[in-house]
Amino acid sequence: MRSLAFALLLAAFLPAGVHAQTAILVRDINPNPPAGSPGLEPSQFAAAGGRAVFLAPEGTDYLLWATDGTVAGTSPLARLCAPCGFAPQRAAQLPGLAFYTVVDDNGASHLWRTDGTRAGTFPLSPPLQNAYTASTFGRRLLFEVCDGNGACALWITDGSPAGTRPLQGALSAGRPATGDGRAFFFGRDARGDALWVTDGTPEGTRRLHAVHYADLLTVSGSRAFYLDGGGDYPDELWTSDGTARGTRFVRRFYQPDEHYPPNTGFLKAVAGGIVFVATLGRGDEINLWRSDGTPAGTRRITAFPDPSLEPLTPDGIVPVGNRLLFVATNAAGPRLWWTDGSPAGTAPLTGCPGGCPALQPYWPLIPTAHGVLFTASDPAHGMELWTTDGTGAGTHLFRDLCPGACDSNPEAFTQRGGIIDFRATFNGQSRLVRTDGVSAVELAPIPPAAFPPYGGLFPLDLADVGSRTFFTGLDAQGRQPWVTDGTPAGTRRLAGTASGGSDPRDFAVLGDRLLLTASDGATRSVWTVDAQGTAAPIPGTGVAIDRPGPSGLTVSGGLAYFVSDLGADGMELWRTDGTPAGTLQLAAFPDKALSDLRDVGGRLVLLAQSTTGEQPVFSLWTSDGTPAGTVQRLGLPSDTVGISAVTALGPELYFALQSETASWIYRSDGTAAGTRTILQEGDGCEDPGDGGRFVRLEGLVYFPACGPDGITLDQTDGTPAGTAEVTSFANIGPQSLFAFQGELYYFGYNPDPERLVNLILWKGRTAAEATPLKGGGFSFGDPIAPEFTPLGDRLYFRAWDPAHGFELWRTDGTPAGTVLVRDLAPGPASGDPQGLVAAGGRLWFSALDPDHGRELWTSDGTRAGTRLAVDLAPGPSSAAPEQLTPFGGRLYCAADDGVVGREVWRLDIP
Numbered sequence: 001m002r003s004l005a006f007a008l009l010l011a012a013f014l015p016a017g018v019h020a021q022t023a024i025l026v027r028d029i030n031p032n033p034p035a036g037s038p039g040l041e042p043s044q045f046a047a048a049g050g051r052a053v054f055l056a057p058e059g060t061d062y063l064l065w066a067t068d069g070t071v072a073g074t075s076p077l078a079r080l081c082a083p084c085g086f087a088p089q090r091a092a093q094l095p096g097l098a099f100y101t102v103v104d105d106n107g108a109s110h111l112w113r114t115d116g117t118r119a120g121t122f123p124l125s126p127p128l129q130n131a132y133t134a135s136t137f138g139r140r141l142l143f144e145v146c147d148g149n150g151a152c153a154l155w156i157t158d159g160s161p162a163g164t165r166p167l168q169g170a171l172s173a174g175r176p177a178t179g180d181g182r183a184f185f186f187g188r189d190a191r192g193d194a195l196w197v198t199d200g201t202p203e204g205t206r207r208l209h210a211v212h213y214a215d216l217l218t219v220s221g222s223r224a225f226y227l228d229g230g231g232d233y234p235d236e237l238w239t240s241d242g243t244a245r246g247t248r249f250v251r252r253f254y255q256p257d258e259h260y261p262p263n264t265g266f267l268k269a270v271a272g273g274i275v276f277v278a279t280l281g282r283g284d285e286i287n288l289w290r291s292d293g294t295p296a297g298t299r300r301i302t303a304f305p306d307p308s309l310e311p312l313t314p315d316g317i318v319p320v321g322n323r324l325l326f327v328a329t330n331a332a333g334p335r336l337w338w339t340d341g342s343p344a345g346t347a348p349l350t351g352c353p354g355g356c357p358a359l360q361p362y363w364p365l366i367p368t369a370h371g372v373l374f375t376a377s378d379p380a381h382g383m384e385l386w387t388t389d390g391t392g393a394g395t396h397l398f399r400d401l402c403p404g405a406c407d408s409n410p411e412a413f414t415q416r417g418g419i420i421d422f423r424a425t426f427n428g429q430s431r432l433v434r435t436d437g438v439s440a441v442e443l444a445p446i447p448p449a450a451f452p453p454y455g456g457l458f459p460l461d462l463a464d465v466g467s468r469t470f471f472t473g474l475d476a477q478g479r480q481p482w483v484t485d486g487t488p489a490g491t492r493r494l495a496g497t498a499s500g501g502s503d504p505r506d507f508a509v510l511g512d513r514l515l516l517t518a519s520d521g522a523t524r525s526v527w528t529v530d531a532q533g534t535a536a537p538i539p540g541t542g543v544a545i546d547r548p549g550p551s552g553l554t555v556s557g558g559l560a561y562f563v564s565d566l567g568a569d570g571m572e573l574w575r576t577d578g579t580p581a582g583t584l585q586l587a588a589f590p591d592k593a594l595s596d597l598r599d600v601g602g603r604l605v606l607l608a609q610s611t612t613g614e615q616p617v618f619s620l621w622t623s624d625g626t627p628a629g630t631v632q633r634l635g636l637p638s639d640t641v642g643i644s645a646v647t648a649l650g651p652e653l654y655f656a657l658q659s660e661t662a663s664w665i666y667r668s669d670g671t672a673a674g675t676r677t678i679l680q681e682g683d684g685c686e687d688p689g690d691g692g693r694f695v696r697l698e699g700l701v702y703f704p705a706c707g708p709d710g711i712t713l714d715q716t717d718g719t720p721a722g723t724a725e726v727t728s729f730a731n732i733g734p735q736s737l738f739a740f741q742g743e744l745y746y747f748g749y750n751p752d753p754e755r756l757v758n759l760i761l762w763k764g765r766t767a768a769e770a771t772p773l774k775g776g777g778f779s780f781g782d783p784i785a786p787e788f789t790p791l792g793d794r795l796y797f798r799a800w801d802p803a804h805g806f807e808l809w810r811t812d813g814t815p816a817g818t819v820l821v822r823d824l825a826p827g828p829a830s831g832d833p834q835g836l837v838a839a840g841g842r843l844w845f846s847a848l849d850p851d852h853g854r855e856l857w858t859s860d861g862t863r864a865g866t867r868l869a870v871d872l873a874p875g876p877s878s879a880a881p882e883q884l885t886p887f888g889g890r891l892y893c894a895a896d897d898g899v900v901g902r903e904v905w906r907l908d909i910p
Contacts, residue, residue, distance in 0.1 A: 021869050021870050021907055021908070021910075022870065022907075022908075023856070023870045023872050023895070023905045023906070023907050024533070024905065024906050024907070025897075025900060025903060025904075025905055026529060026533055026534075026535050026892070026903070026904040026905060026906055027534075027535040027903070027904065028499060028900045028903055029502035029504070029518045029519070029520055029527070029535070029903060029904070030499060030500045030501055030502040030503075030518075030519055030520050030521040030901065030903075031499045031521075031900070032499060032500050032520075032521040033476060033477055033498075033499065033500055034477065034478075034498075034499075034500035034501065034901065036478075037477055037478040037500070038478045038479065039474075039477055039478020039479040039480045039495075040056045040065075040478070040479065040480050040481065040495050041056055041057055041472075041478070041479045042054040042055065042056050042065065042472050042479065042480065042481045043055050043056075043087075043461055043472065044088065044089065044090040044100065044461065045090075045461050045462055045463035045470050045471065045472075046090050046093055046098035046100075046463050047093060047098065047463045047464060047465045048066070048093075048096065048097055048098040048114050048115050048116040049096050049097075049114075049115040049116030049117060049120065050068075050096075050116065050465065050466070051066045051067060051068050051073075051116035051465065052066070052067050052069075052463045052465050052470035052481075052483075053065065053066045053067075053077065053098050053114055053116055053463075054067075054463070054470070054481060055080075055087070055088055055090075055100070056076075057087075058079075058853070058877070058878055059083070060082075060083035060084060060105075061079055061080075061081060061082040061083055061084060062079075062080050062081060062084050062087065062088050062102075063076045063077075063078070063079055063080070063853075063876050063877065064076065064077045064078050064079075064080055064088075064100065064112070064114060064121060065077060065481070066114075066116045066117070067470065067481055067483070067494055069465075069468055069470075069483045069494070070494070071494055071495065074481060074494045074495050075874070075875055075877075076853075076875045076876045076877045077114060077116075077117070077118050077121045077875070077876070078112075078114075078118065078121045078122075078850070078851075078876055079850045079851075079853060079876040080100065080102045080112060081102050081103070081104045081105070082104075082825070082829055082830075082848060082850065083104070083105045084102070084103065084104060084105065085103040085104055085105045085106070085107055086103045088100045088101060088102045088103070088112075089101045089133070091111060091131075091133055091134040091141075091143065092133075092134040092135065092136050092141050092143075093136070094136065094139060094140070094141060094158075094159055095139065096115055097113055097114065097115055097159045098113070098114050098116075099111055099112065099113050099114075099124075099134060099141060099159075100112045100114075101131050101132070101133065101134075102123070103130075103131075104127075104829075106828070107129060107148070108127040108128065108129065109125070109127070109128055109129065109130050109131035109145070110123035110124070110125055110126075110127060110128075110131065111123065111124045111125040111131050111134070111143060111145075111157070111164075112124065113157075113159050115159075118875070124157055124159070124161060124164045125143075125145055125155065125164065128145040128146060128147055128148070129146050129147055129148030129149075130144075130145065130146045130148070131143060131144075131145050132144045132145075132175065133175060135175055135176045135177070135178055135183065136178065137156070137176070137178050137183050137200060138181065138200070139158065140156055140157060140158050140163075140200060141156065141157050141158075141159070142154060142155070142156055142167070142176045142178070142183055142185075142198075142200075143155050143157070144173050144174065144175065151172075152171070152172040152173060153166040153167070153168075153171050153172075153173070154166070154167045154168065154171055154173035154176070154185060154187065154198075155167060156200055167198060167200075167202065167205055168198075168202050168205045171187045171188065171189060171196075172187055172188035173185045173186065173187040173188075173196070174186045174187075174217075175217075176198075176217075177217040177218055177219045177224060178219060179219035179220070179221070179222075179224075180219070180221065180222045181199065182197055182198065182199055182242055183197070183198050183199075183200070184196070184197050184217055184219060184224040184226075184240065184242075185197075185198070185217070186211060186214050186217065186226075187207075189207065191207070191210070192210060193210065193211050193212070193214070194207045194208065194209060194210050194211055195207075195208045195209050195211055195214065195217075195224070195226065195238075195240060195247060196208060197224075197240070197242045206244075207244075208240055208242070208243070208244050208247045209238075209240070209244060209247040211226075211228045212228060212229060212230050213228060213229050213230075213232065213233060213234050214226055214227065214228045214234060215227050215228075215234045216234070216264070216265075216266065216267045218267040218268070218269055218274060219269065220269035220270065220272075220273055220274050221269075221272070221273075222241060222242075223239050223240065223241055223273075223293050224239065224240045224241075224242070225237065225238070225239050225267050225273075225274050225291065225293070226238050226239075226240075226267070227264070227267070229252075235252055235253050235254060236249060236250075236251070236252045236253070237249075237250040237251050237252075237253065237291060237298065238250060239291075239293040250291060250293065250294070250295055250298050251291075251295055251298045253278045253279065253280060254280060254281045264276040264277050264278050265277070265313075266313070266314045268314040268317055270290075270317075270319055270324075271319065272292050273290060273291050273292040273293060273297070274290070274291050275288060275289065275290050275291075275301075275317055275324065276288075276289055276291075277289065277309050277312055278300075285304055285305055285306060285307055285308075285309075286304070286307055286308075286309045286310050286312075287300050287301075287302045287303060287304055287309060288300070288301050288302040288309060288312075288317075288324075288326065288339070289301060290341060300343065301324075301339050301341050301342060301343065301346065302339060302343055302346045303343035303346070304328065306330060308328040308329055308330040309326075309328055309329075310329075311329050311334075311361050311362060312326065312327060312328070312329075313362055313364070315363075315364030315365065316362075316363075316364065316365060317365070318365040318367045318372050319367075320338070320367075320372060320389070320390035321390065322340065323338050323339060323340050323341075323390060324338065324339050324341070325337070325338050325349075325365060325372060325388070325390050326338075326339070326365075327359055327361075327365065328348075329361055333358050333359070333361075334358065334359035334360065334361045335348050335349070335356070335358075335359060336348065336349040336356065336359065336374075336388065336395070337349060338390055349388070349390075349391070349392050349395060350392045351391070351392025351393055352392045352393075352395040352396065353393070353395075353396055354378070354380075354396075355378065356392065356395060357376035357377055357378045357386055357395075357397075358376060358377050358378070359374060359375070359376045360375050360376070360377075360383070363375050363411070364413060366413045366415060366420060368415075368418070368420065368435075368436070368437030369418060369437055370387075370436075370437035370438055371387045371388055371389045371390075371394065371437060372387065372388050372389075372390070373385060373386070373387050373398060373413070373420065373435070373437065374386055374387075374388070375409070375410045375411065377407070378397075381397055381400050381404070382402065382404070382406050382407040382408070383407035383408065383409050383410075384397060384398075384399070384400050384401060384402070384407070384408055384410065385397075385398040385399050385401065385408070385410040385422075385424075385435075385440070386398055387437070398435075398440070399435075399439075399440045401424045401426055401433065401440070401442075402424075402425075402426035402427075406426065407425070408424040408425055408426045409424065409425050410422050410423070410424045410433070411423050411424075411449060412449065412458055412459055412460045413459065414459040414460040414462055416462075416464055418436055418437070419434060419435070419436055419486070420434070420435050420436075420437070421433070421434050421460055421462060421469070421471075422435075422460070423446060423448075423449065423460065424442075425448065429445050430445065430446050430447065430448040430449070430474070431443070431444065431445055431446060432444045432445075432446045432460070432471060432473075432484075434484075434486055441486070441487070441488065442488065443484050443486070443487075443488060443491045444471075444473045444482055444484065444491045445473060445474045445475060446460075446471065446472060446473055446474055447472060447474050447479055467485055467486075468483050468484065468485055469483070469484050469485075469486070470482070470483050470494075471483075471484070473493055475493065477493065477495075480493050480494065480495045481493075481494045481495055482494060498898060498899050498900065498901050499899075499900050499901045500521055500901050501896060501900065501901020501902035501903055502518035502519050502520060502521075502901070502902065502903055502904070503518065503519055503894075503902055504516050504517070504518040504527075504883065504894040504902065504903065504904045505517050505518075505551065505883065505894070506550075506551055506552060506553040506562070506883075507553075507883040507885040507892065507894075508553040508554065508555050508560055508885075509555070509885065509887050510555050510558075510559075510560045510577070510578055511558070511578070512530070512531055512888075513528045513529065513530060513578040514528070514529040514885065514887045514888075514892055515527070515528055515529075515553055515560050515576070515578060516529070516553070516883070516904065517549065517550045517551060517553065517562070518537075518904070519545055519549070520537075521545070522544070522545065523542035523543055523544055523545060523549070524542065524543055524545055524549030524550060525537040525538065525541045525542040525543070525549070525550065526538045526541040526550050526553070526560075526562060526576060526583075527904075528578050529887070529892065529904070531888045533888075533890065533906055535904060538576060538578070538579075538580060538583050539580045540580060540583060541564070541574070541576070541583060543564055543565060547565050548563075548564065548565040548571070549564060549565070550562045550563070550564040550574070551563060551564070552594075552595075552597050554597035554598065554599060554604065555599065556597075556598075556599035556600075556602060556603060556604040557599070557602040557603060557604070557624070557625060558577070559575045559576065559577055559582075559604075559625045560575065560576050560577075560578070561573065561574065561575045561586075561597055561604050561606075561623065561625075562574050562575075562576070562597075563594045563597070570588060570589055570590040570591060570592065571588075571589045571592060571593060571594050572585050572586075572587065572588045572589065573585070573586045573587050573589065573594060573606070573621075573623065573630060574586060575623070575625050584627075585627075586623055586625070586626070586627050586630040587621075587623075587627060587630040589608055591610060591611050591612045592608045592609060592610055592611060593608070593609045593611055594606055594607070594608055594609075595607050595609065596643070596646040596655075598646060598647075598648040598653060599648055600622075600648050600650075600651060600652065600653045600668075600669065600670050601650060601651035601652075601669070601670070603622055603623070603624060603670055604622060604623040604624075604625075605620065605621070605622050605648070605653055605668070605670045606620075606621050606622075606623075607619070607620060607621075607643060607646070608620075608621055608632070615638070615639075615641075616640070616641070617635070617638065617640075618635070618636040618640045618643060619632050619633075619634065619635045619636060620632070620633045620634050620635075620636065620668065620670070620675065621633060622670045622671075633670060633671055633672050633675070634672040634675055636657065637657070637659055639659045639660040639661065640657055640658070640659055641658050641659060641660060642657075642658040643655055643656070643657050643658070644656045644658070644690050644693075645690040645693035645694065647693060647694040649694060649695075649696045649701060650696065651669055652667055652668070652669055652701075652718055653666075653667070653668045653669070653670065654666065654667055654668075654693075654694040654701060654703070655668075656681075656693065657677075662680055662681070662683075663680070663681040663683070663706065664677045664679065664680055664681065665677065665678050665679040665680075665681065665703065665705065665716075665723075666678070667716070667718045667719075676719075676720065677720070678716055678718065678719065678720050678723045679705060679714065679716070679720070679723050681705050681706040681707075682706050682707050682708045683706065688703075688704035688705070688706065688711055688733075688734070688735055691735075691736050691784060691785060692735070692736035692737045692738055692746070692786075692788075693737070694737075695737045695738060695739045695744070696739065697739040697742070697744055697765075698742065699717070700715045700716065700717060701715065701716050701717075701718065702714070702715050702726070702737060702739075702744060702765065703716075703737070704733075704734045704735065704737065704746075705725075707725065710731075710733065711732075711733045711734060712725045712726070712727070713725070713726045713727060713734055713765070714726060715765075726765060726766055727766050727767040727768075731749065731751075732748035732749055732762060732770060733748050733749050733759075734746040734747070734748045734762065735747050735748065735759070735784050736784045736785075736786050736788075738786075738788040738795070740788070740790055740795045741790075741793070741813070743763050743764070743813060744763065744764065744765045745761065745762070745763050745788065745795060745811075746761075746762055747759045747760065747761060747762070747777060747778060747784055747786060748760070748762045748770075748772075750772070750774075750777065751772060752774075756779060756801075756802045757776065757777040757778070757779065757800065757801050757802070758777070758778065758779050758780045759777045759778040759779070759780070759784065760772055760773065760774055760775065760776075760777035761773040761774075761775065761776075761777060761786075761797070761799070761811060761818060763813055771815070772815070773811055773813070773814070773815050773818040774815055774818065775799070775801070775809065775811075775815075775818045775819065775820070776799030776800055776801045776804070776807070776809045776818075776820060777799050777800060777801070778799065778800055779800060782800065785798070786798055786799060787833075787834070787835070787836045789836040789837065789838055789843065790838065791838045791841075791842070791843050791861060792841075792861070793812065794810045794811065794812055794861055795810065795811050795812075795813075796808065796809070796810045796821070796836060796843055796859075796861070797809055797810075797811075797836075798832070798833045798834070798836070800830070801820075802828060803827075803828060804820060804823045804827070804828065804830075805825060805827075805828050805829050805830030805831070805832070806830035806831065806832045806833070807820055807821070807822070807823055807824060807825075807830065807831050807832075807833065808820070808821040808822060808824070808831070808833045808836075808843075808845070808847070808859065808866065809821060810861055821859060821861065821862070821863060821866055822859070822863045822866040824847050824848070824849050824857070824866075825847075825848060825849045825850060829850070830848065831847040831848055831849060832847060832848050832854075833845045833846070833847045833857070834846050834847070834882075835881070835882060835883070835884045835893075837884045837885070837886060837891075839886035839891055839909050840886075840889075840909035840910060841860070842858050842859060842860055842909075843858065843859040843860075843861070844856065844857070844858050844869070844884055844886075844891055845857055845858075845859075845884070846880065846881045846882065846884070846893075848878070849868075850876065851875075851876060852868060852871045852875070852876065853873060853875070853876045853877050853878030853879070853880075854878035854879065854880045854881075855868060855869075855870065855871050855872060855873070855878065855879055855881065856868075856869040856870050856872065856879070856881045856884075856891075856893065856895070856907065857869055869907065870907060872895050872896075872897045872905065873895075873896065873897050873898045877898050878896075879895040879896055879897055879898075880895065880896060881893040881894065881895040881905075882894045882895070886909065889908065889909055890906045890907060890908055890909060891906065891907045891909055892904060892905070892906050893905055893906075893907075
């Protein structure tokens with residue numbers, strides 16, 4: 001039933017022409033919830049179309065999710081960027097719509113909109129260089145976009161493509177200030193910078209007055225206020241009623257030099273005008289001022305002789321009746337003050353029952369219908385939530401969330417209508433608390449403050465949808481989306497109910513069995529899968545997950561070998577034939593690390609490296625599958641510092657050895673007598689790398705080597721005398737060699753230096769034969785991982801070009817036959833195919849596209865025949881299939897469908 005339901009669900013989301021197959025879960029090896037999982041890590045909540053939407057990271061990508069308040073109704077809508085240059089940001093909301101600013105890794109920006117559905121989630125703006133934070137303007141949105149060349153324009157949108165347009169030509173604009181049906185902004189035209197106003201139409205957008213150094217644009221009632229000045233800083237207060245005639249100078253606030261605090265950091269709208277802090281001249285301290293937009297109505301309302309108001313923020317000023325309550329910080333610390341609008345009528349709040357508390361600097365005052373809430377402390381209660389009606393007698397502890405002298409540190413206040421949500425910490429845990437100004441209730445555990453000790457400056461990340469609030473909660477499943485109706489009983493987690501996954505690895509085919517390692521949540525063991533697809537652990541191979549469990553499964557001579565840590569003897573070498581009776585320990589390696597298990601002519605060869613002492617000691621071991629036949633064959637030179645590119649080629653093993661003084665190429669048959677150096681490399685070039693270092697072609701082994709003049713291509717018969725440079729490839733620099741149909745393929749330097757593709761595909765064993773197969777390749781700095789895979793008479797590989805990103809390519813050995821198979825993620829974004837394998841006459845791989853995330857794809861080598869095989873995690877989420885392994889007419893892989901975690905899945909190969 002699960003498979004049938006999944007197939008029907010999948011068919012509804014696949015594009016036309018895509019023929020889905022059904023993936024079957026082999027076994028939910030670890031059904032337990034994940035321990036210590038980071039969770040979905042949701043952020044940037046918003047309301048859209050009766051649902052909550054939020055962002056969640058997936059590697060360097062970000063997905064936009066939506067939820068209706070149920071686990072089943074929580075799913076991704078779209079992949080916003082792959083990868084993202086910066087984390088997307090919630091820009092604004094309109095009724096039924098949410099907007100996000102998205103920047104890709106090229107720095108191009110889009111403004112995305114969503115109505116909470118997949119069809120209604122798409123980018124609105126063209127890919128411009130920047131798209132800044134938007135401002136709501138009635139039922140529309142204003143935002144500024146720039147093209148990267150300094151040309152900016154103010155755009156307007158109603159949320160539809162047709163209703164999204166530049167407001168007026170090439171107009172440079174900052175963030176608008178809206179109110180009274182108009183938007184004011186600073187813009188630029190041919191005459192220079194000016195204050196502008198708009199009603200949202202081109203004809204209603206007009207220039208009001210020139211500005212020089214304007215800042216802090218604020219709308220209060222029907223007027224705009226801003227600072228401007230003719231010098232190097234804004235020291236003049238201006239106001240505008242939206243007409244050129246009504247835009248006028250109010251008063252200058254002279255700032256003598258930069259050693260004094262700035263005139264003001266804000267203009268705060270209040271009834272009848274604005275309040276702000278300012279200085280008048282040398283020796284004048286910062287004080288609180290008020291303005292109604294006239295010179296006579298612009299006056300100082302406090303007379304502090306010291307910098308008590310320097311740390312004052314807009315949230316530290318609250319009207320209470322006909323007075324202002326504010327925070328002033330002097331030698332006694334932050335305290336509550338009140339003013340009636342005159343210096344004589346300004347005084348500290350006193351007379352609190354039991355004494356007035358000490359406040360936190362920079363933390364806000366929160367007005368409610370029942371008073372003003374604030375965070376403060378006293379000796380009896382610690383840092384807790386207090387309330388005041390603006391009088392000393394009406395100032396008292398609101399609630400002691402952490403009884404006694406401990407601190408709950410109420411912070412991150414988020415006010416909507418008559419409710420306020422905030423974070424408080426007690427018993428070592430941060431919790432979401434809700435209050436209406438009369439009582440408070442604890443709702444759920446939430447993540448701690450991101451920026452202590454200034455958490456009071458950062459509101460919570462919430463979205464209200466009807467009577468419910470969505471937010472990021474925190475429990476054993478990590479950071480997940482939660483929902484609350486404002487009661488503890490109605491507060492619950494929406495995601496994070498998936499099992500932990502078994503993290504299957506090391507897939508290897510041994511006769512009629514598939515072997516792998518996996519964890520059931522308590523131990524990691526070796527598992528077998530039989531021809532019927534039934535999975536079971538091999539008894540005796542389990543290791544507690546807090547220790548190195550079995551890994552490195554390698555098939556050699558009819559057995560599978562692995563390393564593990566089952567006891568007190570350190571790392572151990574084991575072998576298995578897939579049965580309990582055929583599974584046994586071969587040798588223990590105290591104080592050693594084992595690596596590079598290779599099948600060399602039906603016998604296992606591996607490296608051991610000491611883990612004690614200042615200098616590592618390397619040795620070569622072999623095993624025939626018995627304890628007596630598991631022996632050290634030779635010790636490598638004592639000055640060895642590293643071994644790389646270990647490659648088994650039939651009965652021979654090749655590797656590169658780096659000593660303290662030189663680099664060597666080694667050949668070995670697994671015996672001391674058959675192990676020798678065949679070449680000493682020079683140090684005049686960059687390391688050719690590990691991938692595809694050694695390949696066998698027509699009885700000889702080819703490899704790139706470092707010569708005195710750069711990279712050379714060498715060939716060897718396995719002896720020093722039979723090792724010779726084929727030709728110098730200093731102008732090609734071959735990397736990632738692969739032998740196919742009697743030809744040698746590799747990536748090397750592009751002879752066309754104007755191309756952005758620096759490394760392209762070449763063919764040929766000598767300089768005379770070397771042929772550039774132009775097309776896709778790699779750029780300098782990218783890891784060279786072409787994953788060459790033959791299928792029929794074509795060679796397939798992954799490569800990059802600036803127009804398509806990393807995609808699937810093929811070659812028949814000619815320049816004309818070296819082509820892109822399909823642009824899976826259209827445009828310069830990358831489909832990034834990985835894990836290429838051939839099975840059933842087709843190619844199989846994982847790849848990424850914006851609509852399906854990273855899923856399993858298949859190809860017959862044609863564009864039309866390259867399609868999504870299965871969308872295991874429906875929508876833009878990624879199942880991220882790995883370890884693709886053909887076995888018994890099926891394709892097995894490790895993948896995460898978003899429900900059972902990362903487990904073993906199988907797909908029938910047609």
